[in-house]
Amino acid sequence: MLNKILRILREEYKKTQEEVAKDLNISRVRYNQYETGKRSPDNEVLIQLAKYYNTTTDYLLGKSEIRNPYKEAPEKTDEDIDLWLSKTDGYKELPEEDRELISNLAKNLLEKHRKEK
Incomplete structure (x- = not known):
């Protein structure tokens, strides 16, 4: 599985x-062996490969179908923020005015972060 994923x-x-191979500072023969399945990379090289291809070791090993969990995570919505806040300890005990202030602050920070991307 790893060999096919690396080739793709x-x-x-x-x-x-x-x-x-040059970018990873290994020989072409060694890299070829990874792609042909004749050799498996050690953990250090596996981590280098994951970083190189902007993915996870789980994806390379076929343990996950999610190539980049950070990139592929769905954008949070205002409803997600409100739900998350409602599960936060002590949030429900706050006065309504304070809960609204916190909710608006979280939503504004999220919007600011989206614009910076």
């Missing part, structure tokens, strides 16, 4: 085995 990712990145 490399081709998506439009890289040769030589380029990837």
Whole structure:
């Protein structure tokens, strides 16, 4: 599974085995062995590969179908924020005016973060 995923990712990145190997500071033969399934990378190289391809080790190993959980996470909505706040300890005990102030602050910060992306 890992070997197929590595080949697919490399081709998506439009890289040769030589380029990837050079970027990871390993030999092309060694990288080729990863793609052909003749050799498995050690943990250090596996982590390097995950970073290189902007994914997770779980995805590379076929344990997750989510390529980049941070990128693919759905955007939070105002309703998500209100739900999260309602589950926060002590939030329900606050006066309505304070709860509204906190909710609006959280929503404004989230909107600011979205604009900065």
